[in-house]
Amino acid sequence: MENRTDKNSYTILFAIGMVLVVGTLLAFAASFLKPNIDENKRLEKQQNILYAMGVNENDENNANFVSTTDAPELFKKYIEKQLIIQGADVAEDDQAYLIDVKKEQTNAKAGIERKLPLFVGKKDNTLFYIAPIRGKGLWDAVWAYVAMDKNMVIQGVFFDHKGETAGLGANINKRFFMDDFIGEDLKNNGVFKGIAVAKGNADPLNKDKTDNEVDAIAGATITGNGISAMLKSELKLYEPYFETLKN
Amino acid sequence: MGLLSKKDAKLITDPLADNNPITIQVLGICSALAITAELKASLVMAISVLFVLGIGNVVISLMRNIIPSKIRIIVQLIVVAALVIIVDLVLKAFAYELSKTLSVFVGLIITNCIIMGRFEAFALGNGPWKSFLDGIGNALGYGVILIIVGFFRELLGSGTLFGIPVLGDPIAKTGLYSMGYENNGFMIMPPMALIVVGIIIWVQRSRNKALIED
Numbered sequence: 001m002e003n004r005t006d007k008n009s010y011t012i013l014f015a016i017g018m019v020l021v022v023g024t025l026l027a028f029a030a031s032f033l034k035p036n037i038d039e040n041k042r043l044e045k046q047q048n049i050l051y052a053m054g055v056n057e058n059d060e061n062n063a064n065f066v067s068t069t070d071a072p073e074l075f076k077k078y079i080e081k082q083l084i085i086q087g088a089d090v091a092e093d094d095q096a097y098l099i100d101v102k103k104e105q106t107n108a109k110a111g112i113e114r115k116l117p118l119f120v121g122k123k124d125n126t127l128f129y130i131a132p133i134r135g136k137g138l139w140d141a142v143w144a145y146v147a148m149d150k151n152m153v154i155q156g157v158f159f160d161h162k163g164e165t166a167g168l169g170a171n172i173n174k175r176f177f178m179d180d181f182i183g184e185d186l187k188n189n190g191v192f193k194g195i196a197v198a199k200g201n202a203d204p205l206n207k208d209k210t211d212n213e214v215d216a217i218a219g220a221t222i223t224g225n226g227i228s229a230m231l232k233s234e235l236k237l238y239e240p241y242f243e244t245l246k247n
Numbered sequence: 248m249g250l251l252s253k254k255d256a257k258l259i260t261d262p263l264a265d266n267n268p269i270t271i272q273v274l275g276i277c278s279a280l281a282i283t284a285e286l287k288a289s290l291v292m293a294i295s296v297l298f299v300l301g302i303g304n305v306v307i308s309l310m311r312n313i314i315p316s317k318i319r320i321i322v323q324l325i326v327v328a329a330l331v332i333i334v335d336l337v338l339k340a341f342a343y344e345l346s347k348t349l350s351v352f353v354g355l356i357i358t359n360c361i362i363m364g365r366f367e368a369f370a371l372g373n374g375p376w377k378s379f380l381d382g383i384g385n386a387l388g389y390g391v392i393l394i395i396v397g398f399f400r401e402l403l404g405s406g407t408l409f410g411i412p413v414l415g416d417p418i419a420k421t422g423l424y425s426m427g428y429e430n431n432g433f434m435i436m437p438p439m440a441l442i443v444v445g446i447i448i449w450v451q452r453s454r455n456k457a458l459i460e461d
Contacts, residue, residue, distance in 0.1 A: 005312075005313065005314070005315045005316065006315070006316065006317070010315055011315040011317050011318055014313070014314070014315050014318070014322075015315075015318060015321075018322060018325060019325075022325055022329045025329065025333075026329060026332055026333070029332075029333055029336050029337075030336060033336050033337065033339070033340040036339075036340035036341065037336070037339045037340050040339065040340070040343040044343065061410070061411065061412070062410070163354075165281075165284070166282050166284060166285060166288040166352075167282075167284025167285040167288060167400075167401070167404075167405075167435055168284060168435060174410075204418055205418060218432050218435070219432070219435055219436060
């Protein structure tokens with residue numbers, strides 16, 4: 001036994017065989033499960049958008065989505081219009097929520113005008129404008145669905161992340177952080193300013209809604225800076241559209 | 248332990264205390280420091296490692312006579328990576344919420360030196376059943392320490408357990424906070440995990456002098 005497995009030829013054959021077996025197995029598993037995974041992601045987008053406009057099952061402390069079984073129906077009920085904004089053109093498209101924001105950002109770098117999806121939701125006779133945005137945290141991507149009124153005052157927000165540190169940056173999708181954004185004005189005296197995740201803003205209870213700041217999470221400085229940068233640069237792109245709503 | 252012979256039972260109980268992978272062998276420290284800021288993450292990581300180490304040990308043990316010794320480490324690595332990817336895909340397809348909680352940990356499992364250590368030290372030289380028990384035992388030993396560290400870090404650092412406030416509200420100053428208690432922000436930083444692990448090692452060795460090295 002010792003001799004056989006020590007031979008170079010055996011070693012090489014074993015390596016090739018192993019790679020083939022494992023590669024086939026993984027490729028098979030990935031393509032077999034892909035439809036399920038894609039469906040889960042699609043439902044999650046609907047849940048996220050609904051969450052931002054306040055259609056959720058939050059209890060006292062925790063952020064809870066509507067169930068995946070109810071999501072498609074509620075999405076139809078509450079989302080009145082889905083828009084694609086491209087430059088000065090605004091088009092309706094009921095598949096706009098499937099637009100890949102990451103891909104659009106890459107396109108924009110290559111000089112192709114970016115498609116900006118915007119969802120118009122209506123709840124209790126109030127209109128919500130929900131924008132999906134994406135940015136960088138400490139380790140990987142962070143993204144958000146931001147629900148605003150027509151004056152760009154935030155009405156609700158859902159943050160998520162790919163791989164921020166558990167217990168620190170990962171807490172951006174907890175209510176104590178997300179709820180702070182509700183009521184914050186993205187503008188300051190009519191000029192777009194964004195909202196900064198600020199350390200030491202002396203307002204931990206977040207009572208001042210016009211300071212363009214929310215209280216940061218301790219130990220998550222870079223994630224917080226990423227959120228600030230994302231809100232500022234991405235939501236600014238939507239400003240021209242909101243200007244047209246004033247007329 | 249009627250099901251297991253005395254020797255087999257030892258494979259499970261040994262790593263829980265006197266041969267603990269973290270406090271005695273000092274393996275798997277990186278993940279123990281990185282993810283123990285909250286109890287839930289510690290628990291999830293412990294279960295993930297339990298699963299991967301249990302199955303991985305069996306797979307390696309079954310292959311132990313055909314693995315060429317020159318490339319055994321890379322073969323072990325492929326087995327762990329393949330297992331982890333499959334687990335990740337299955338979770339994404341059927342338990343999406345859970346897979347999001349796991350996100351970072353999946354990658355961390357591959358780099359956990361306890362797994363490679365058990366493959367190399369045990370599974371390559373023992374049968375599948377013994378290897379399975381050894382894997383479970385070591386993963387439990389690892390998990391216990393993770394959960395202890397996570398418990399203290401979340402309690403003292405954030406005043407919560409599993410995300411539920413247990414000491415009152417630090418901002419509205421209720422419960423313990425009304426008496427002037429403050430969360431220790433340093434507890435949620437990785438250095439404090441090292442210190443907590445150090446304290447566990449200290450306690451363990453002062454109770455059992457046989458563990459003290461010269």
